[in-house]
Amino acid sequence: MTYHVYISNSGSTFLSHFLLDSSNGQIEPQDDVSLGAAPGPLATDAAGRRMFVCLRSEKQFASYDIDSATGALRQIGVVDVPDGAPYVSLDDTDQYLLASYYGAGHISVHAIGADGSLSAEPLQWIETATHAHSIQTDPSNRFAFVPHTNPANAIYQFRFDASTGALTANDPATIEPATPEGPRHFVFHPEKDVFYSVNENGSTVSAHHFDPEKGTLSSFQVISTLPAGFDAEDNTCAEIKIDASGRHLYASNRGHDSLALFDVAEDGSLSLRDHYATEQTPRFFDLDPTGKWMLSVGQGSGSMTVYRIEESGALTQTNRFDVGDAPLWIQFVEVR
Incomplete structure (x- = not known):
């Protein structure tokens, strides 16, 4: 299987473009994809036909058709938003674009039209708290979660109505770590009712029991991402991923500049196994869709x-x- 790999470069006005052959890991650089503005987070629909980009320098969301053979992008349209968003995602129906706004302390939902265009105004613009860092729905598409780093130090819990795109506060509306960990991004275990957050300020990962009926979380473990002796004051965490088997979880350290590997036990608890040197300030990394390869980008190294x-x-x-x-x-799209 071959994949287009798009790298969003927030200090440039283009996406870097590569082809990845997942059978052997060979990567071939392609021509950059010009956007005309500095990009932030990316999201694609399940079919890999459309891409949504936050143009953070312009405070806009742009939607594109993807030529899945060549990887070229054709802009469908843009909409203005109140602030640059550090995170965007699609719900499981591919009908709604969800976004979090770090500085503005809000989240939004935009409708996605049949042609890939976004609603000019958000369906919802919901105030949460400063430093809203990410937003995703759960595997059932009935709930959504929004981690907030310090000072809010909370995960907001919502119910999500996929028929309307409406988010409503769950009960309780938030959970807060006992110490100022600063939850940032999260993943669900692929087979267990367990939710893992990577915590920017505490340099930790928190494991939570997830109630799939109520859509609520309860923390049962907090574990450091750093080796013994490394000062957490010199580090912040950024990204978290889990493999398809659910046996291995990874988190990135900015400062220690490493990828931490955790083993996942039968009960969902974590044990730190190893660290791997990576790029300077590894803000993002991801596993390719086959789970055979990992790509890590350095915000400080380019x-x-x-x-x-x-x-x-x-x-x-x-x-x-x-x-x-x-x-x-980093975004993967299958070549067709």
Whole structure:
């Protein structure tokens, strides 16, 4: 299987574009994709036909048709938004674009038309708290969660109505770590009712029991992402991913500049196994759709490192490429 790989470079006005052959990990650089503005987070629909980009320098969302053969993008349209968003995602129906706004302390929902265009105004513009860092729905598409880093130090819990796109506060509306961990991004275990948040300020990962009927969380473990002896004051965490088997979880350290590998026990608890050197200020990394390869980009280095993921979950570096300035997102789209 071959994939287009798009790297969003927040200090440039283009996406870096590569082709990844997942059978052997070979990566070929392609022509950059010009956007005319500095990009932030990306999201694609399930079919890989459309891409949605936050143009953070312009405070806009743009939607594009993807030529899945060549990887070229054709702009469908743009809409103005009140602030630059650090995170966008689609619900499971691909009918709604959800976004969080770090500075504005809000979240929004935009409708996606049949032609890929976004509603000019958000269906909802909901105040939460400052430093709203990400937003995603759960696997059932009935709930949504919004982690907030410090000082809010909370995860907001919502009910989500996929028939209307409406978010309503769940009960309780928030959960707050006992200490100022600063939850940032999250993943669900692929088979268990467990939710993991990576915590920017505490340099930790928190494991939560997830109630799939109520859509609520309860924390049962907080574990450091750092090796013994490294001062957490010199580090912040950024991204979190879990493999399809649910046996290996990864988190990125900015400061220690590493990828932490955790083993996942039968009860969903974590144990820290190893660290792998990576790019300077690794704001984002991701596993390719086959789960065989990992790509990590450095906001401070302007480069991307490629790793082979061993059966054990260990990482072996295989390649490295320059991208644009301050990369912060990776998106895979299957070549058809």
